[in-house]
Amino acid sequence: MESMSTDRYIERVTSREAAVRRPATIREVAALAGVSVSTVSNALAGRRSVSGESSARVRAAVHRLGYRPDGAARAARAQTRQAIGLVVPDSRNPFFAEVAHGVEAVAQSLGWAVFLASTDLDEAREADYLDRMAGAADGVLVCSTSGSPDQVQRMVDSGIAVVACDERVAVTGAGGVFSDDTAAGRIAARHILTRAPRRIAMICGPEHLATARARRTGFRDELQAAGRSLPPWRSLASDYTIDGGRWAADQILASDPRVDAVFCANDLQAVGAAQALRQAGRQVPADVIVIGIDGIAWGEVTEPSLTSVTRDPHRLGSEAARLLIQMVGEGAQPREIVLPVALVERDSTRRSGGD
Amino acid sequence: MESMSTDRYIERVTSREAAVRRPATIREVAALAGVSVSTVSNALAGRRSVSGESSARVRAAVHRLGYRPDGAARAARAQTRQAIGLVVPDSRNPFFAEVAHGVEAVAQSLGWAVFLASTDLDEAREADYLDRMAGAADGVLVCSTSGSPDQVQRMVDSGIAVVACDERVAVTGAGGVFSDDTAAGRIAARHILTRAPRRIAMICGPEHLATARARRTGFRDELQAAGRSLPPWRSLASDYTIDGGRWAADQILASDPRVDAVFCANDLQAVGAAQALRQAGRQVPADVIVIGIDGIAWGEVTEPSLTSVTRDPHRLGSEAARLLIQMVGEGAQPREIVLPVALVERDSTRRSGGD
DNA sequence: CTGAAAGCGCTAACAG
DNA sequence: CTGTTAGCGCTTTCAG
Numbered sequence: 070m071e072s073m074s075t076d077r078y079i080e081r082v083t084s085r086e087a088a089v090r091r092p093a094t095i096r097e098v099a100a101l102a103g104v105s106v107s108t109v110s111n112a113l114a115g116r117r118s119v120s121g122e123s124s125a126r127v128r129a130a131v132h133r134l135g136y137r138p139d140g141a142a143r144a145a146r147a148q149t150r151q152a153i154g155l156v157v158p159d160s161r162n163p164f165f166a167e168v169a170h171g172v173e174a175v176a177q178s179l180g181w182a183v184f185l186a187s188t189d190l191d192e193a194r195e196a197d198y199l200d201r202m203a204g205a206a207d208g209v210l211v212c213s214t215s216g217s218p219d220q221v222q223r224m225v226d227s228g229i230a231v232v233a234c235d236e237r238v239a240v241t242g243a244g245g246v247f248s249d250d251t252a253a254g255r256i257a258a259r260h261i262l263t264r265a266p267r268r269i270a271m272i273c274g275p276e277h278l279a280t281a282r283a284r285r286t287g288f289r290d291e292l293q294a295a296g297r298s299l300p301p302w303r304s305l306a307s308d309y310t311i312d313g314g315r316w317a318a319d320q321i322l323a324s325d326p327r328v329d330a331v332f333c334a335n336d337l338q339a340v341g342a343a344q345a346l347r348q349a350g351r352q353v354p355a356d357v358i359v360i361g362i363d364g365i366a367w368g369e370v371t372e373p374s375l376t377s378v379t380r381d382p383h384r385l386g387s388e389a390a391r392l393l394i395q396m397v398g399e400g401a402q403p404r405e406i407v408l409p410v411a412l413v414e415r416d417s418t419r420r421s422g423g424d
Numbered sequence: 425m426e427s428m429s430t431d432r433y434i435e436r437v438t439s440r441e442a443a444v445r446r447p448a449t450i451r452e453v454a455a456l457a458g459v460s461v462s463t464v465s466n467a468l469a470g471r472r473s474v475s476g477e478s479s480a481r482v483r484a485a486v487h488r489l490g491y492r493p494d495g496a497a498r499a500a501r502a503q504t505r506q507a508i509g510l511v512v513p514d515s516r517n518p519f520f521a522e523v524a525h526g527v528e529a530v531a532q533s534l535g536w537a538v539f540l541a542s543t544d545l546d547e548a549r550e551a552d553y554l555d556r557m558a559g560a561a562d563g564v565l566v567c568s569t570s571g572s573p574d575q576v577q578r579m580v581d582s583g584i585a586v587v588a589c590d591e592r593v594a595v596t597g598a599g600g601v602f603s604d605d606t607a608a609g610r611i612a613a614r615h616i617l618t619r620a621p622r623r624i625a626m627i628c629g630p631e632h633l634a635t636a637r638a639r640r641t642g643f644r645d646e647l648q649a650a651g652r653s654l655p656p657w658r659s660l661a662s663d664y665t666i667d668g669g670r671w672a673a674d675q676i677l678a679s680d681p682r683v684d685a686v687f688c689a690n691d692l693q694a695v696g697a698a699q700a701l702r703q704a705g706r707q708v709p710a711d712v713i714v715i716g717i718d719g720i721a722w723g724e725v726t727e728p729s730l731t732s733v734t735r736d737p738h739r740l741g742s743e744a745a746r747l748l749i750q751m752v753g754e755g756a757q758p759r760e761i762v763l764p765v766a767l768v769e770r771d772s773t774r775r776s777g778g779d
Numbered sequence: 780c781t782g783a784a785a786g787c788g789c790t791a792a793c794a795g
Numbered sequence: 796c797t798g799t800t801a802g803c804g805c806t807t808t809c810a811g
Contacts (some may be wrong), residue, residue, distance in 0.1 A: 092582045105798045135582045140560035141499030142788035146803045150496050161521045170516050173542055185540040187528055205495035205537055227447045227490045372727035460782040497804035501787045
């Protein structure tokens with residue numbers, strides 16, 4: 070099987086010339102166009118009226134020189150970087166990838182750039198990133214931070230706009246876009262009850278996340294409202310990951326082999342749980358139904374496809390970006406937005422026949 | 425089912441105070457510390473020797489004021505933004521998400537920021553992004569661009585470092601990090617042949633991508649070397665997406681229901697193809713084996729788990745970022761790096777028993 | 780070891 | 796409609 074991998078590493082130099090050509094400046098453009106620097110600036114920004122004659126010559130010069138305004142210089146002078154930062158725990162997580170895409174889509178359409186930062190759940194990295202963003206962006210979007218709110222509070226206090234997304238952050242003066250996590254838990258419970266299960270289990274998210282607690286509360290409350298309760302040994306917490314879900318499902322199976330419904334606080338856990346369940350010989354949904362929360366796109370690809378209470382991650386991101394840009398660009402008040410959630414029913418809770 | 429979605433939208437204002445506090449400047453720090461601006465600058469950068477006394481006072485002042493150097497001003501003066509741009513077709517695609525994570529990890533460790541841009545395969549957006557990055561970043565990493573190379577060439581010519589990643593770009597003076605796509609195709613073929621299939625099919629990527637063509641060539645060549653060939657009706661191209669794979673698999677099934685091995689030019693297609701195959705009543709791998717290329721993490725989660733020739737997307741990104749930062753930070757020559765690929769065998773090509 | 784002064788490339792008054 | 800003039804906040808000579 071050793072022929073099954075290519076050789077170590079190939080490398081070759083591509084060009085022989087250093088070509089330390091520096092970008093053209095606005096002054097060069099002005100000189101070539103035979104106008105003043107400010108006319109170039111105005112022509113390019115369309116800020117003040119410039120004669121057709123002049124702007125044509127400017128355009129020509131810009132084109133000939135391949136001129137691009139220097140964002141840094143502009144930012145220094147105009148006191149706006151036209152950039153926002155986005156801090157997520159892990160950009161590979163499909164939920165945050167979707168959020169990031171939403172952020173980026175509206176930022177792009179509004180002419181803002183976005184810095185991406187993945188903390189990988191490392192507090193030191195998070196602190197470092199936040200620090201850096203404070204110096205490079207006009208505002209930052211913080212998703213599910215694990216660190217202490219102090220640093221974020223200091224950012225807000227020193228004039229950097231902050232919008233929290235997904236998970237609340239204890240900071241005054243920050244905006245926020247969240248989903249109705251309690252409702253998500255309730256909806257999941259209601260849907261599960263519809264299938265008349267006898268033995269329900271619950272896989273929660275990390276205890277330190279308020280969103281995880283809210284989902285649990287919603288789920289529990291709805292169950293109790295229906296006169297059902299959850300024995301403690303069928304309720305446990307794990308990471309918001311596929312592995313976390315696998316592990317939790319195995320635990321549940323060990324303490325109650327006859328479980329026939331499992332609620333997961335997020336989709337990744339649900340994917341892992343469903344997999345573990347199948348590997349333990351259970352049919353999903355015939356023997357056990359599984360439901361998650363989040364609404365990641367991979368939910369329709371897994372086997373079976375995953376029923377989920379979607380939080381519309383793309384919209385979470387786009388709404389958050391819109392709010393942040395309003396705050397930073399138009400001086401809008403920070404506010405809090407709670408987005409609705411909705412059930413997306415797929416195979417993992419499908420009634421298989423006459424049950 | 426209407427109770428299965430939360431109310432429209434909730435919103436409330438979070439703070440009543442505008443608090444237009446502007447960030448502290450280096451001058452304020454200097455004043456508070458009782459030293460000059462340049463001493464503050466030097467103390468902070470550790471560039472020139474500063475007495476312990478002074479730097480202590482500076483540190484204190486920085487802390488008290490919550491001072492953060494303004495990146496834009498620094499960039500304007502020092503002529504380095506310490507930022508790179510990353511342009512990908514779609515940041516939600518797990519392959520590019522992984523690449524992005526690799527890029528970001530090394531950028532972060534080297535003290536560079538990264539701008540993320542998803543073109544969504546829209547040439548206008550790509551052009552817009554590239555343009556913007558030219559003004560905001562010191563260099564840009566371009567993954568699988570669809571647009572014309574002219575713009576990228578102009579960027580290089582005007583002093584913006586460029587590194588292509590994954591897909592080559594016809595530009596002189598750009599660096600590049602690629603994987604050995606031909607080898608990937610060959611390895612896939614060799615592995616498939618190991619299973620002694622009778623009717624092999626091939627799902628290629630978009631014809632306009634050189635990587636797609638190379639994978640096809642590698643696959644074909646290896647087949648021919650083994651004295652096998654592929655009837656044209658069992659070879660077709662589709663998008664590098666799950667849907668593309670689904671569609672292609674359906675086509676193949678229609679023209680040859682007895683196909684028992686399908687090679688896909690990327691993992692997303694393979695996931696889609698496997699799904700379509702199963703939905704058409706075929707067992708994977710018992711009836712048909714499926715193999716992809718890329719090595720996305722979701723390959724181990726799908727049912728069955730996916731055999732793939734991995735290109736190690738994370739490393740592709742980290743290597744590309746390292747090269748770009750060397751070019752832009754240390755004036756390194758642009759060069760071309762070709763990374764090895766390797767077979768990762770999973771269930772989708774597993775021999776089920778004695779076959 | 781420190782400070783004064785000169786800009787980075789750009790925008791934004793302000794006069795013409 | 797246009798040009799001149801001050802800076803943005805920072806780094807970086809250059810003298811002390």
